[in-house]
Amino acid sequence: MITPNPPQRALRLHRELDRVWGRPAGWRGILTSVNHSELGLRFMVTAFVFFAIAGCLAMLIRAQLATPGGAFLDTALYNQFFTMHGSLMMFLFAIPMLEGLGMYLLPKMLGSRDLAFPRLSALGWWCYLFGGLIILSALVAGVAPDGGWFMYTPLSSKTYSPGINADVWLLGVTFVEISALAAAVEITVTILRMRAPRMKLTEMPLFAWYMLGTSAMMLVGFPPLILASMLLEIERAFDWPFFDVTRGGDPLLWQHLFWLFGHPEVYIIFLPAAGAISTILPVMCRTKIMGYGAIVAAVLGLVFLSFGLWVHHMFTVGIPHMALAFFSAASALVAVPTAVQIFAWIGTIWQGRPEMRLPMLHLMGFFSTFVMGGLTGVMLAIVPFNWQAHDTAFVTAHLHYVLIGGFVFPMMAAAVYWMPLFTGRAAVRGLGPTAFWLILIGFHGTFFIMHLTGLLGMPRRIDVYPDNSEWIWTNLVSSFFGFVMAAGFALFALDLLLQILFGERTRRDPWQADTLEWAMPMPAPSYNIASLPFPGQSALQLARGEGLLPGAPRGRRETLVVDAISGAPRHIAVLPGNSALPIVTAAVIGGFVLLMLFGFYPLAPFGLAAIGVTVWQWHKFMGSQSDEPPIEAAPGVSLPVNHSVPDGLARTGLTCLLIANGTFFTCYLFAVGFLSVIAPGWPAPESTIGTLPAGTLAAVLILILIAASGLARFPLATGSTVALPLLLLGLGVTGGLAMLLDDPTRHARDALRAAGLGYVALHCAIAALFALLCLVQRRDGRLAEGRVAAWPIWRAWQDFTLATTLILVLLIAAQEIL
Amino acid sequence: MVPALAGCGGPLSTLAPQGPAAADIATLLWAMLAGAALITVLVLGLIWHGFARRNPRAPGEAFWIKGMGLGFSFAVLFAVVGSGIWVGERIQARPGADVVRVEAVARQWSWRFGQPGPEDEIVWTEGRLHIPAGTPVDVVIRSEDVIHAFWVPQLAGKMDALPGRDNILRIEASKPGLYHGTSAEFSGTGYAGMRFEVLAYDPAAPPAFSDLTTREAP
DSSP states (O other): OOOOOOOOOHHHHHHHHHHHHOOOSHHHHHHHOOOHHHHHHHHHHHHHHHHHHHHHHHHHHHHHHTSSSOOSSOHHHHHHHHHHHHHIIIIIIIHHHHHHHHHHHHHHHHTOSSOSOHHHHHHHHHHHHHHHHHHHHHHHHTOOOOSTTTTOTTTTSTTTOOSSHHHHHHHHHHHHHHHHHHHHHHHHHHHHHOSOTTOOGGGSOHHHHHHHHHHHHHHHHHHHHHHHHHHHHHHHHHOOOSSOGGGTOOHHHHHHHHHHHHHHHHHHHHHHHHHHHHHHHHHHTTSOOSOHHHHHHHHHHHHHHGGGOGGGGOTTSOOOHHHHHHHHHHHHHTHHHHHHHHHHHHHHHHHSOOOOOHHHHHHHHHHHHHHHHHHHHHHHTSHHHHHHHTTBHHHHHHHHHHHIIIIIHHHHHHHHHHHHHHHSBOOOSSHHHHHHHHHHHHHHHHHHHHHHHHHTTOBTTOSOOTTOGGGHHHHHHHHHHHHHHHHHHHHHHHHHHHHHHHOOBOOSSTTOOOSGGGGSOSSOOTTSOSSBOOTTOOHHHHHTTOSBSOSOTTSSEEEEEEOTTTOOEEEEEEEOOOOSHHHHHHHHHHHHHHHHHTTOGGGHHHHHHHHHHHHHGGGGGSOOSSOOOOEEEETTEEEOBGGGOSSOHHHHHHHHHHHHHHHHHHHHHHHHHHHHHHOTTOSOOOOOOOHHHHHHHHHHHHHHHHHHHHHTTSGGGTTHHHHHHHHHHHHHHHHHHHHHSOOTTTOHHHHHHHHHHHHHHHHHHHHHHHHHHHHHHHHHTSSBTTBOTTHHHHHHHHHHHHHHHHHHHHHHHHHHHO | OOOOSTTOOSTTOTTSOOSHHHHHHHHHHHHHHHHHHHHHHHHHHHHHHHHHOOOSOOOOHIIIIIIIIIIIHHHHHHHHHHHHHHHHHHTSOOOOTTOEEEEEEEETTEEEEEEEOTTSOEEEEESEEEEETTSOEEEEEEESSSOEEEEOTTTOOOEEEBBTBOEEEEEOOSSSEEEEEEEOSOOSTTGGGOEEEEEEEOTTSOOOOOOOOSSOOO
């Protein structure tokens, strides 16, 4: 048992903490803030703006379809609008919204002062903003992507989409996805390592379990999309034929990679929303959630199953029926964990005393839509029916039932539930229920009838239907109620705005909830809580500093790092403060994206170098040049500072990043295997790589990497002096290998080899930078006895580079021999 | 099944099947739709009852998680997936002596069809496919450019037309007649107008094969 700290004056603690954790007022503060509350709110507000824009596009689409002749938009513009509607809703609304909610809530719910990597949160938001602005500019300029949000090749390849439109999608979305990966790493590490002292993994709030599942899925789900986007952009820019069926590529490779991301994506969106439901519903029913363990198991089951059913988006591409039957069963199976959750929630309602307050109303909106969306989902998982319904308005109806039902309604419940925490103000009575009913009636009016439109044969994405008078009335109904729904959303936004402007100050914990985020002043201060909570401590005790690590006596941002499973306190992490590096780095990456977008390829290497130089600046905060005595976080609890522990947050973060990177590499291997086995244009033409020179160079490269991995094991990175020149030599060897390769434009095999070599070269370069970092840190004393600094990171990266290079070399050798 | 609802017709309606595959799928659809409606009513009723309930002796976790969450959902899914696989197997293209083989070639934004003529030579037509009624027909589908999909809702489900490889779809019209088809995979600006027709003729009196001329290009 931990003894509490002696009480102090709460106001003094607040001033001390706010001085350290706050940010300067004005523009400088806005541009340099790294605070998770501020960035979480920014993510959510920005996402809502994109929701509004994408919603307006939806209204234009509905206006066009209200009549069969549809003279409202021309086809080219209509194609841009529906592509942008889907892309914005998916990539610039749903994903950032859930990231923002997680980033805002998790440290508070878990009892931490910030996320694990505050500067990374800021980098993510700036990348999201800049990427979003690039995509929006394309819309304004009339050159928005127009190939559908799924961007199927060959329609999206250079031959059939010669304009810049497709490049905007590929580069812009990938740029935005930096924020998704950053958030995934950040959220995983925060949940695993930054909980309140002694909060076991098995006892944390359900929302954290849901977000852990979400972030794990993001780490594994986004790499296939990023790989696919990069390959397609390389094909468009340099004519490397990954998807060109005449040269050994295959458009189905795009579909596999896209849906390998695209289906998990649906659950990435649903899980945080379900997490909000599992948090809010018991509070509205004045009870505890039913079946905590079953729900955790359901979340883990969803995470696992969701990666096994991407093919149900591809039932009509000509895969043999028995293979489809497997994916059909897997797709249906995913309904089981969902059903477990639904019935756990109903059981919670039954065991409690439900009260129909505004968040609960939105949860009822969720039930009345999502259940139907789930059931039509099971129907679509059945192959023969899918063959009829695929790519018709029936699917449009289904996916809106699932996404609006499974995400938007819970998010509205979450918004009205947590608004007092965001703003410190209570809701203004009146508009909320009206907005809800308008949205609910508008929603069902729009999409219920759309099932019928689809069954009557209307394909998705058509802009006119002059010969099908039987679709007129159903479309007119959908369009009418679409505008009702839009009015409801406008009213909902107005209601929130009124609450921000005119709501009365509210007391702490207005819903009488028992999660930790309500144990802090409202709105939440920059540092969240004056001391970190032991089990059972009250909000008042925490404010008076009776928990762990009270105040900021050392004038820096300190928070607790715990054991991933047991929650036992391990060490104190010193987090970086406000910084301009995130915005500068995002701007430099944005510059590189623009160079690629406008085809200034000769300048691209300079862009990459600029990114390298900027990212290099990030290390300057890391480490300490002197030993520091352990900090007494509470009477009898002395904890070391992160500089002196080998197992810091950065190490866990790198592990997450390597999981994502490994998935990326595995997807590359999948691409090689898929093309060589399935694609029509194989076997590839005779390779002209000289076996002797190429084999020798590859062997040299492997030997260099083995040596570097060995050197990285020398105590305290003493090996970095030798490893650095060796790695630079290795980089030279990859250059030599590049000279020997066959022309990558000749055949997909040669293109894949060149891409693989590029991957290896990039990893060698980054390994060299890590070795250099260790060298620099050894010079300035940050890496010394008892202070490991970047050493463990370099070692892990070096081993990863060796492993992937070895696999790649063996693969190419096998291709050559067989 | 004869559509019970008025307004289920229309030339592209999956609810007005005119061939065995489409009829099987429509039956499957109506069954699943009825089941889905029942489950929706059941779930929403349970929630409603959670509010209205007076009896404090509510069923416990075992009933909700194991009984409903696992037992009920597994039972339903087993039935649905099983019947789906059964129907799916019935409508596959299988080799047979009496199967007619035709070709459908898609390009932006029209269809070209090759069908066996009176002397079994292949006759090519634009936008109109001719098949004997009451006979299973395997359509070999491919694309010359981007991805399209061949779909005649009243006869069967859809199948993608891909560049570089052939897909085969089994269709059959029970009676002679003119059936409408459309491409069902987004293919660019001409997509909405990418329609075609299937003329199912009495095998005893094959007509002269002709192009689709009634429709004007968009």
